Amino acid sequence: MTEQEAQQQISEWLQADHFRMQVLRTVQTLGLPECYVAAGFLRNLVWDQLHQKASSELNDIDILYFNTVHSEDEKYAEHILLQQFPTVSWDVKNQARMHLKHQHTPYASCAEAMSCWPEKETAVGVRLGSDQRCEFIAPWGLSFLFDCCITWNTKRPLSLFQQRVESKQWLARWPRLTLRMNND
Template sequence: MKLVNEQDIKEVISKDKWMMNVIRQAAKLELPDWWICAGFIRAKIWDELHGFSEKTILPDVDVIYFDSNQLDKQNEKLFEKQLNILDATIPWSVKNQARMHKLNQVEPYTSSIDGMSKFPETATAIGITLDEKGELHLSAPYGVEDLIAMKIRPTPYFEGSQIYDDRAKQKKWSTKWPKVTVD
């Protein structure tokens, strides 16, 4: 399959019953400024571009949201429990981007998309959400070109970073997806 733009990515996701179920489950929480991001999308697109018939198993499904009024990490754990009640087969991970800047020791984020833009890799800085009309929306702060080209590069926040270098070695993306290149 040939993928060229954001619309192609949304179409691939919309045709995947498992992914749409995951997105609909997350939507039930009605979190402010919520997105499912990172490997959830990246793995699907790379599986598709590699022609894999089996879905790559994900270590987690990252649900992010932004709520500057509720910064207690315990809230995230409560949301994970609620999602596990809806579907315990999914390895949920919920993070409030309003507090993640502390972990990363940077200026406070202004939104989930701002938080996403501070992810280590451009191909991972991508998210999808479902609006109240049931329409998918994609956010890719650095575009989708690297994702579609199967190229791992650091975002501007991680250029020359040991964290990026360590992740690139640890993740072993090109072992799972041989066409992936790492800068």
Template sequence: MRLLQTENDLISLIAADDWMMNVLEAVEKVHLPDCWVCAGFIRSKVWDYIYEKEDRTPVADIDVIYYDSSNLTEEKEKHYEQELLKICKDEPWSVKNQARMHVINGSNPYHSSLDGISHFPEIATAIGIKLTNGRLQVAAPYGIHQLSAGIIEPTPFFLENKERYVIYRQRITSKQWHLRWPKLEINLQ
């Protein structure tokens, strides 16, 4: 198992990946407010790296989040997806405004994209990255240890509520991460 210990290690790993950098450059061009590419886009790269997978694990979608409390419509999210498709037509874009996601997740309103990331189901998924003027920046409200150690457990938000915890467990079952990365440590508490 390879080591990935710091956010700078993560930044170096992503900076060396031409496909990931092209995705991040495309997102930067759309100029979304408080915008991050997150979740499986990063998680899969890290797990492929630490478990020494030669081929890239395909992602079902590229999660792009932003925060704009002035326009909470799903239509605006779809508009941004279309803008991204104009730049990178073959990517599976999924754009979500974190200013409205609290309604879907049954919680208090989020205050920023980072707040939204902290409400993701798994700690290893609660991570974002963005490119601004040639500089990569990581958003990791719980740090990167669990991600880089191959540990899956719920965020406090999903652990504190029985219904959300059921969703966490369903995701573990449906995602079947253990088939691709058998050495993952999955915590079902």
């Protein structure tokens, strides 16, 4: 599958998902710079579709943005999101500050920050553009999501990757998934 085909397919699945579209519209109103809904929001959608499952419940929704000027907008954004979706657990993170948590050099963008996430299939995000079309961010692209793999990002410790795979029970939830320990 080409990258363009992957984007088209995921866009169609998102358009058909009323809840996810409502989340995207609400996040768009926050006006945060370089803001995306990321991680399981997209990854789970693709894996559910590939496993012909109903949309799985999201234990949280990750919102990321990049702002070096106003670095403390997380609480404001979470407050607004909780007003709209009171039963959802929100995880809003300014990627301009996340290098501190991981003891990395400062990131220049959301994409650079995402390139340091423990598994590559989680490093995917989407937002609505001004034309209301889906715009994606994914350091390794989106097409590999269709490979049914969980790929270790060697920028992070293998033990962290293994712990996440086990604790999140991805292999049990999506039994066609396989682990990919190399970067091929």
